[in-house]
Amino acid sequence: MVEYLPRSAWNARPPNGGPGNLTVSRVEGAVIHWPGTGSTSVIHTKAAVASALRGWQNYHMDSRGWSDIAYQVAVDQAGRAWTLRGLRTQSGANGNSDLNERYGAILLILVTGEQPTAAMKATTRAVIADFRRIYPRGTAIRPHSAVRPDGTDCPGDAARAAIARGEFTPGHSEDDDMTPAQMQELKNFIEARTQAYALWTHRQLRRDLSAVVKAYALDIKNYERQTDAADAARAAAAVWATAPPSLQVDGSPTQAPEAPDPNVDPAPELPADLEPFPPVDTSAEPPADGAAPAAESAAQ
Ligand SMILES: [Zn+2]
Structure with a gap:
């Protein structure tokens, strides 16, 4: 539930007659508005908001001839909610009496180029939750520009984008919250x-x-x-290529022969059944000069 500032908080004039209460079964949702001041001068303090509301009430009642300020509730950037006509009374803000019977009207105190604060969005979600408790079928949340037949820039690009992102929808959670x-x-x-x-x-x-x-x-x-x-x-x-032709097979050996390794292979042994050496004749006389044949041949 939202704490609504009473009409006395902005020193409101009493309304002139008026359209009375909305018919619960006819209400489809809430329309979001802004003042459309055409200025970038912010309206943030409680006193500035109260003063602005009085000004708009005067304009609506005195210049437009309406019964009261046009909207049901206002929400400012500090997250304050202000009672204008109140959620039960039909607004005069949406463009014609059919739209005023089908929709409520919430005013965001935003000026040109201003983004809605987290506080404004949180309070607006709470106001819309209250609105839905009164009007269970009234679940739509529309920017004024989406319903007004003649077209309008209301409620400005920033609020329109926030509505599209669901930031005014009850239950929406943001990091700010x-x-x-x-x-x-x-x-x-x-x-x-x-x-x-x-x-x-x-x-x-x-x-x-x-x-x-x-x-x-x-x-x-x-x-x-x-x-x-x-x-x-x-x-x-390369080795095979140097082998004698008799060892070559078709000139192109596919397998190199195994070369014996002199360091590893044992010395060939003589067969046991070879004939013994012939006996040496040791009776023969040595040569006349007396030199031994072995010594002689070694000297040559
Ligand atoms: Zn509007």
């Missing part, structure tokens, strides 16, 4: 999510990196194996 405890809860939640995400990224990255390293090491091993085999084949081909 959060309590410090709710803000802290949201902050904790975001921080926890951020940490979890960082951890997940770290793990994922490590897993991916180790997979890449393993694949790379395997590639290197395969490459080495292949180059070793290729090198060995080239070396064998």
Whole structure:
């Protein structure tokens, strides 16, 4: 429930007769207005708002000949709600009597280029919630420009955009409306999510990196194996090319013969069944010069 400032708060004149109360079953919703001052001079203080309301009442009653200020309720940038005609009385603001019977009229104290504050939006949502309690079928929330047949800029671009975003709809929540405890809860939640995400990224990255390293090491091993085999084949081909033609098969050996390794292979052993050396005749006389044949041959 909203605390409404009474008419006495803005020193209102009493109304001249008037259209009386709205018919509950006919009401479709609330129309949002602004004063359309054409000025950028803000109207923020309680005294400034009260003075402006008196001025508009005078204009509506004295110049337009209406029964009272045209709107039902006003809401200012400080979030104050002001009783004008009141939510039960039919307004004179919407453009014709049919529209005035189908819609309520809420005045936002906004000037050209001004954004509605969070306080103004919160109070307006509460006023509309009160409106809906009185008029259960009156759930629509329309900018004046959406219903007035002759067209109007009312309630200005900022309020029109806010209506479109649902910021005047009861139940709408904004960051501005959060309590410090709710803000802290949201902050904790975001921080926890951020940490979890960082951890997940770290793990994922490590897993991916180790997979890449393993694949790379395997590639290197395969490459080495292949180059070793290729090198060995080239070396064998080079040796084979120098072999005598009798050993060559079609001139292009496919297999190199196994070369014995003198360092490893044992010395060939003589077969056991070879004939023994012939006996040496040791009775023969040595040569006349007395030199031993072995020594002689060694000297040559
Ligand atoms: Zn309007």
